[in-house]
Amino acid sequence: MSESPARLNVTQQKDVSIVEFTENKILDEMNITEIGQALDVIVQSKDRPKLLLDFANVDHLSSAALGMLINVNTKLKQQNGQLRLASIRPQIMEVFVITKLNRLFRISATRAEAFGSFE
């Protein structure tokens, strides 16, 4: 498995890379850049990558974090990969709804549900 920054827990389950954010805030630009780079490494390391991002611990994020997620999604699509987001708290979900990014991303209520939704 690739190296990941301290603010991410990365596990491999079958062919799915599961990334859990360990900090409750995804705000700081430096951190977001670092997270984006770590996710890039995961995406680039596989053909047709499957990436599951678990937001259970996250209670704040910024527009820069949304931009990072869009960037990851674009790169995944370029490699015929799939992205799933899971366990997003209601306040954070509202951010996705307001920005209409809930239509761009496939979001599941639980990690298990997201895992089962990969094609």
Place this chain on the structure above:
Amino acid sequence: MDTALDTPLRFVIHSDFAEGRQVQHAILEEITRHHFGPDATFAIRLALEEALINAIKHGNKFDPNKVVRVEASITPQIAEIIVEDEGTGFQRACVPDPTTDENVERIHGRGVMLIESYMDEVNWQSGGRRIRMVRRNDDAGR
């Protein structure tokens, strides 16, 4: 009632995220002290984050010779926050809607929209260099 300390908080910081973070902490401490509810607190944290990023990064472009001025007037009922940079400003009408089909995959451009969505009142002043934003405390008096 917390009236004795209800004078505005004023900060002048360099174009530096770490200094911006200190301002956020100070303002959010006041928000907590005035018993703002979770929704209002979430909204203010998000809007303040976005406004400071806009001022430091997009307004002052990290110029060490330029400062960001922040003023926060907080009572148990309402928070009014002003963030002003020394950049060239921007035209609000020229910021594209990030929710349209052609823009939804753009990486940038959601900060302004989030501020306007989460705050009760937002005014762009001084050619876009100054933002005044207001959020009421939904839980005031409960």
